Amino acid sequence: MARRLLLLLLIAVLQGACATTPYAPAVAPESELTLLLRDGEPQIERGRPHAWVDGFGHYFFSLPAKLILLDWRIDNHDISVETEQALREYLASNELCNVKVRLNQYAPGGEWQRLFRNREMPGGWRYTLGVLSVVFYTIFPERLFAGFPFIGGGDHYNPYTNTISLYSDRRPVALHEGAHAKDFALQEGRHWKGFYAGSRAVPFAGLLVALWQEAVATNDALGYDAAHGEAADMRRAYRSLYPAYGTYLGGTAQQGASFFTGGWVLYAIQYGTIVVGHAVGQTRALFVPDDPVEASRAEDDVEAEEPLPEWTSYHACEPSWPEPPEPDAAAP
Numbered sequence: 001m002a003r004r005l006l007l008l009l010l011i012a013v014l015q016g017a018c019a020t021t022p023y024a025p026a027v028a029p030e031s032e033l034t035l036l037l038r039d040g041e042p043q044i045e046r047g048r049p050h051a052w053v054d055g056f057g058h059y060f061f062s063l064p065a066k067l068i069l070l071d072w073r074i075d076n077h078d079i080s081v082e083t084e085q086a087l088r089e090y091l092a093s094n095e096l097c098n099v100k101v102r103l104n105q106y107a108p109g110g111e112w113q114r115l116f117r118n119r120e121m122p123g124g125w126r127y128t129l130g131v132l133s134v135v136f137y138t139i140f141p142e143r144l145f146a147g148f149p150f151i152g153g154g155d156h157y158n159p160y161t162n163t164i165s166l167y168s169d170r171r172p173v174a175l176h177e178g179a180h181a182k183d184f185a186l187q188e189g190r191h192w193k194g195f196y197a198g199s200r201a202v203p204f205a206g207l208l209v210a211l212w213q214e215a216v217a218t219n220d221a222l223g224y225d226a227a228h229g230e231a232a233d234m235r236r237a238y239r240s241l242y243p244a245y246g247t248y249l250g251g252t253a254q255q256g257a258s259f260f261t262g263g264w265v266l267y268a269i270q271y272g273t274i275v276v277g278h279a280v281g282q283t284r285a286l287f288v289p290d291d292p293v294e295a296s297r298a299e300d301d302v303e304a305e306e307p308l309p310e311w312t313s314y315h316a317c318e319p320s321w322p323e324p325p326e327p328d329a330a331a332p
Contacts, residue, residue, distance in 0.1 A: 029185035047105030062147030125194035130160030179220035246277020
């Protein structure tokens, strides 16, 4: 009976924390303290392809993350043009014009510069937790280790440098990280932004903060897809974001249960929560209706969009495409 109640509680928490809400785009969320891109600096950059580094990252180091989320494209180090365009449109629609985006790129020099220049984040937070985040990024390049337990963080948004780093070719993941950037941009006051970022590192209590922030980003990504995506996008979002949220919920449940029990029970709680996340996400995806407008369109009547160029170096808020710069040296 207790196990059944726990299962129902987990389902209720997942449903409530990851409920799709009407989408509200951000209006002028950036302030006069927002770290601006330099003149001519692209907002979105790709790392130069490196067969050995990307191959080891995709086929070896990211296997645990792929197994947990049951998705081969997680941390595959090969972001498609479609995923990139989805994030570009999300940033533009929310007026996030100065968030740096690195697609499978290792750029420690650029991240150190952004950390030191980011006056929107108070120095007390930047030069402690912010320094630690960039040190970890420098020593353990996610370009290689993304998805590997303990040292490979994978896709993330760093509020201390206002940078999104992506390694997965998944639209929901890209939107989720963009939603983190939006969440931080909407926090008023630089000292509150610092506290909002730093409180996530507080032992035990930080897990609850992480649950809140992940729920906000998940809701925003789901709401954006409900407003701007197609039925297939919405289904993929449920199947990706619910089990991903389950990893945070499972970690929190495991920490709480560690005061009362130990051993295999803790692992059962953590991974059982992820299984529940998969089950709830798959169930929600089954009930996403097909778009009657899209279904009624004849394929020949739909004008194909011109694909984005293979190089990616542009500003999300600019309507025109600049000339491509020289490629960067991105592999560690």
